[in-house]
Amino acid sequence: GAVVSQHPSRVICKSGTSVKIECRSLDFQATTMFWYRQFPKQSLMLMATSNEGSKATYEQGVEKDKFLINHASLTLSTLTVTSAHPEDSSFYICSAGRTGGVKNIQYFGAGTRLSVL
């Protein structure tokens, strides 16, 4: 149990386009989902916390108009990178906390490698 699916696994896009990444909890409900970004040889940096039915909470320095997050249901959160630029190229990964589950344990998707040309 506790499977998180993230799609797509890899995307290459032109500068100026928008890219949507989906994160789904397949076998459990997730009131809270998290979006991370990882640069090479660095740790996972939390970008935002996504709460079902309410606005996401963004970490300091993360542009909310640049990285749009929608958590429309208990099993789906989406991250849209708007007007992507080469500096947005990175590895994006989502996680979900199991509603009613053990505190603080997050289950991760496989990540999305974004390359902006």
Place this chain on the structure above:
Amino acid sequence: DQQVKQNSPSLSVQEGRISILNCDYTNSMFDYFLWYKKYPAEGPTFLISISSIKDKNEDGRFTVFLNKSAKHLSLHIVPSQPGDSAVYFCAASETGTASKLTFGTGTRLQVTL
């Protein structure tokens, strides 16, 4: 400001021996610690955790030790197996922060035959 640090980027251990992965933290408000394991092209997988009210937690071949006064935790794997070869991330959280995790930079463990 890296609040969770894993100072060893890589570690090589022979099969059957003990692997010890270390993690240091600076935020004294952290009260829950987790270890995640990551294979290439996959997301991190939860391995084991420990609350700050304990100093040791054991699950099969995996044991996590917490030294609060030193702000240090370690993951022991014994005996190490080739399938344990992966990147291991240490993570920490504090009560009241909606389960937000702060991750270390990871340690790549290679278990050799």
